Amino acid sequence: MxxxxxxxxxxxxxxxxxxxxxxxxxxxxxxxxxxxxxxxxxxxxxxxxxxxxxxQHVLSESLQELTAVVTMPSDDPAEYVAQIYDFYIARPELLRLLLWEALYYGNEPIPDEERRATSYAVKLQEFAEHLGVQPTPDVAQLLFSLIGVAAWQSTMPQMARIILGSETESEQAQARRREHLVEFTRQSIASVKQPQA
Amino acid sequence: MxxxxxxxxxxxxxxxxxxxxxxxxxxxxxxxxxxxxxxxxxxxxxxxxxxxxxxQHVLSESLQELTAVVTMPSDDPAEYVAQIYDFYIARPELLRLLLWEALYYGNEPIPDEERRATSYAVKLQEFAEHLGVQPTPDVAQLLFSLIGVAAWQSTMPQMARIILGSETESEQAQARRREHLVEFTRQSIASVKQPQA
DNA sequence: AGTCGATCCAACCAAGCAGTTGGCTAGAGG
DNA sequence: CCTCTAGCCAACTGCTTGGTTGGATCGACT
Incomplete structure (x- = not known):
């Protein structure tokens, strides 16, 4: 070549x-x-x-980039969620690609589903480790929900603009929202870490 | 006519x-x-x-339906979130319409944005009331995030299938996930209700 | 210099597309 | 019974689209 x-x-x-x-x-x-x-x-x-x-080529290339950039940081899963948030704010194209794909394939299996499964499995493993628990289905669901929260603002910009106010784009507002997200994450993680404490 | x-x-x-x-x-x-x-x-x-x-006609008709069906139930905001979850599981078309719209318009304003704003404002008001707090930006963000969590599974079926396991569709798994969601919501609401208790 | 294979492109093609037109039908009002 | 109008449709139009093709260009190897 x-x-x-x-x-x-x-x-x-x-x-x-x-x-x-x-x-x-x-x-x-x-x-x-x-x-x-x-x-x-x-x-x-x-x-x-x-x-x-x-x-497909575009998507798989972009997903590799995501996996490489957004890593599980030392000991703070909330920071990981915040990183996802940051990443999607900075590069909304990637989330958009995932959304187009989701809408296009719906419930039909996507091409190359296995490779993506292993990639997510690694993330889940890391997430559970940092939480100090086993990667049970509950933990998986927690991770999944947290990704959702982190991505939601970039997923639904119209709704965000309307509910959160139109000054969505100001850096200050962005930072405050990030903080809220971290707090929110800590709170919800607590429930898995100490189920009934 | x-x-x-x-x-x-x-x-x-x-x-x-x-x-x-x-x-x-x-x-x-x-x-x-x-x-x-x-x-x-x-x-x-x-x-x-x-x-x-x-x-636009289709969407506005569908949104009216959503507003009518998913109401704020007595005294339990977590149940409201679970209702959103149920609704989108049962009628994914509606969420899909919103997603197509979001992708289509991106950050440009959508047609008839004002009417939608008032509709969301009402929901926020109700939500804050049931929480017994003022509808501050923090509460708005909480509501927004919770909608995200509720909708995320229907938004990203591929990701859900992969992370949550392929038996996403079994009623039992569905019910357990709903329960997790309620728990998750209660947990995160606590942070707003009693900021530092 | 001449051959060969790979990279590239302008021009082409048939199918599919959103949107239009001209006329048919049926019921209401006279 | 005749006319007028509103609802409806088959057929058409012109453009856009994904995908193809025949040949031009060029470097490598003989």
Whole structure:
């Protein structure tokens, strides 16, 4: 694979990520991706097969990035949740890709489900360890719910704007919300750590 | 407006709701909506203007339904959250419509934002009352987060399936998850009710 | 220099799409 | 019985779309 090939591929993937994040699978336009990338669209079919497969490539690339960036920090699961929050605020495209995927596939299994399962299993394991408990279904549900809380604001910007007030974007408001989130997380973690204390 | 008209309109709205929930705004096909409704597609343009306006009609109709069905029950905010959970499990189309809308409009204001604002304001007021506190921004954020937790499982079915295990659909698992949610909610509400007790 | 394979692209294609039009039908009012 | 109007539809239109194709370009190897 000559050097140019890798470059062209990367340009296409970048353009595709932006396009898919913005418009979803159905709304994305192959022509627009090629245009943004400055590459002929035939290359897309040569490298990735078709539009849907291109989406898969984009998503799996983005998920790797997420896994790499958002790590489980030392001893504070609440900080982990806050990191997820930060990440999705900073890079909403990634969450959007996941949402488009969720809506597109619904309850049908997604391609490459196994690999994602192991990736999440690792996170769960880490999470449980830092909590000092076994990775039981209850812990899994807790983690899942916390991810939801962290992502919800970026998932539903309209609702957030309306309920939380329109100054959602101010740094100060953002910071206060982050703090609330950390507090919220600590509180809910307590229930698993000491079930009836 | 002769009786037939109302009937035709209703049939179109029903068909459109199903189609939009499944495929979103970009993915929905006007022909398919007309076919499902058993009505000529020209009627859509006569009654609703165009595809996007039809989507607005569908959404606002569905939101009214949500507001009517999910009410604030006597004295137990946790039960309210659980009701939201139940509702979205039972009728995922509605959440899907909201998600498509969120993705479609992103940070741009949505049509008819004011009306929705007042509707949410009422809910917040009720929520604060039942908590016995003032509707401060902190309470708003709490409500918002709790809605997120309640909706997250239906928002991300792939992730739920993977993290929570594939037997997501069994009634027993569903019930246990509902219970967890109630517990989770009680726990997090405590922090607002007695800030440092 | 000449051949070969890979990268790339402009132009093309058929299908699918949102939106329109012209006319048919039936019931109300005269 | 005739006319007018509102509801409805089959057929059409013009554009956009995902996907393909034939050939041009170029570096590597002989």
């Amino acid at each position: 000559p050097p140019d090939t890798a470059r062209t591929r990367a340009k296409l993937l970048d353009a595709a990520r932006a396009e898919f994040a913005e418009h979803g699978i159905a709304g994305a336009r192959v022509d627009r991706i090629a245009l943004r990338a400055g590459v002929n669209k035939e290359r897309i079919y040569a490298y990735f097969g078709n539009k849907e497969q291109l989406f | 002769p009786p037939d008209t109302a009937r035709t309109r209703a049939k179109l709205l029903d068909a459109a709701r199903a189609e939009f929930a499944e495929h979103g705004i970009a993915g929905a096909r006007v022909d398919r909506i007309a076919l499902r409704a058993g009505v000529n597609k020209e009627r859509i343009y006569a009654y609703f203007g165009n595809k996007e306006q039809l989507f």
